[in-house]
Amino acid sequence: MLEEALSLLDPQPGSTIIDGTVGGGGHAQAILERNGPDGRLVGLDVDAEALEAAKNRLGHYGDRVRLFRASFREMETALQELGIDAVDGALLDLGVSSHQLNSPERGFRFGAETAELTPLDMRMDDRLPRSAADLLAQASAPDLERWFREYADLPGARRFARRVVEARRRAPLRTSADLLTLIRDSRIGGGRRHNPATLVFQALRIAVNDELEALAEGIEAAIRVLAPGGRLVVIAYHSAEDRIVKNALRDAARGRTGPVGAPEALFGRDARLRLLTRRPLRPSEDEQRDNPRARSARIRAAERLAEVA
Ligand SMILES: C[S@@+](CC[C@H](N)C(=O)[O-])C[C@H]1O[C@@H](n2cnc3c(N)ncnc32)[C@H](O)[C@@H]1O
Incomplete structure (x- = not known):
């Protein structure tokens, strides 16, 4: 290209x-x-x-x-x-660079092999005030729903937003592994072409970086x-x-x-x-x-x- x-x-x-x-x-x-x-x-x-x-x-x-x-x-x-x-x-x-993707500590990658170690950060600019973990901890259910729907066309956006709010009452979502587990347990789909995790991570990345x-x-x-x-x-x-x-x-x-x-x-x-x-x-x-x-x-x-x- x-x-x-x-x-x-x-x-x-x-x-x-x-x-x-x-x-x-x-x-x-x-x-x-x-x-x-x-x-x-x-x-x-x-x-x-x-x-x-x-x-x-x-x-x-x-x-x-x-x-x-x-x-x-x-x-x-x-x-x-x-x-x-x-x-x-x-x-x-647009989007993420291969360098960003290949730096697990930045939180853009969500491969299972590094998920435990990968913080939910996703800031392209490390001067930004809020990481993906901060948004997951603080955003209202309607905001989360809107991001999942508008930024990624996530099927079941409302249900998944509610699941995030329920889950964070029990324990904060800090790593990719935490979020991947929630996605799996929520049984949301990704539509015809996508893995739901791809869509959830995409929506969060877009929200974090505006x-x-x-x-x-x-x-x-x-x-x-x-x-x-x-x-x-x-x-x-x-x-x-x-x-x-x-x-x-x-x-x-x-x-x-x-x-x-x-x-x-x-x-x-x-x-x-x-x-x-x-x-x-x-x-x-x-x-x-x-x-x-x-x-x-x-x-x-x-x-x-x-x-x-
Ligand atoms: C796909 S990569 C670009 C790769 C580049 N064309 C190359 O050949 O290496 C996208 C880059 O855009 C940067 N980026 C994303 N949003 C930006 C913005 N609003 N202003 C400036 N850079 C941005 C990211 O940090 C990332 O490094």
Whole structure:
């Protein structure tokens, strides 16, 4: 999916690109290879460990790279600090990084083999005040229900929210093992395609990190900072994310799409984007087989239109 994302982003030599989710710097490096010899990359991440990894990987590009510990919802502030008014491309590769998943102490992974040792943390940004364990201990049943339903389409969301409230009266839910036991004992299902644990953990992770609000604000910010002709590419990994991306891009494009190169007047006075993907791009069958994490990826992209005076 890296190739698909890059060909939609289409970083030109000399261009300035913002990678709002720089992670370990894999996509950033591929961008820097294309926008050289003097193109710039601004990389953001909320995770201090990710930025450290990106710094190591991208150090040899020197001052072509600037990294910030910031949420992509604050990308305008980061760009202002650098004196950059507009960028030629913006990438958001959402969700958890492999580094985060592979660090059991961070609580993103819920494999049975490490579950006893895995705290229910799930903070991408360790400055956030509340971990997943805190939310499970403090949130009201209606809030829990809403998260399970809206963030993960969990069948039996209400029943499971009640089970959490009952269980925490007996003992706090502290580790992945505690939560996995509760999920098993509650006999909730995961729908046709999912393990219920995947859905419960997904919902909690989204709530802890305020991911969907951040996504909606991040897309708006990206649209504001893109230069005319600049491109926004978003890679989503589950339907709650993809729904937000789809609606935000569609609204900004006012539901109109057209052939590349068509006169901008066609898109109406208020349209700010032209969609480059009517349907999301999905990984090929080969890639789905080789890379299970990419299985659910969906890429959408759009191009910034010039403001019409
Ligand atoms: C799938 S990984 C990105 C991997 C990256 N493209 C690479 O090639 O290594 C997602 C990253 O986004 C970060 N992230 C999640 N929400 C964020 C936000 N609101 N602002 C900035 N970074 C965020 C996570 O900490 C994680 O490192």
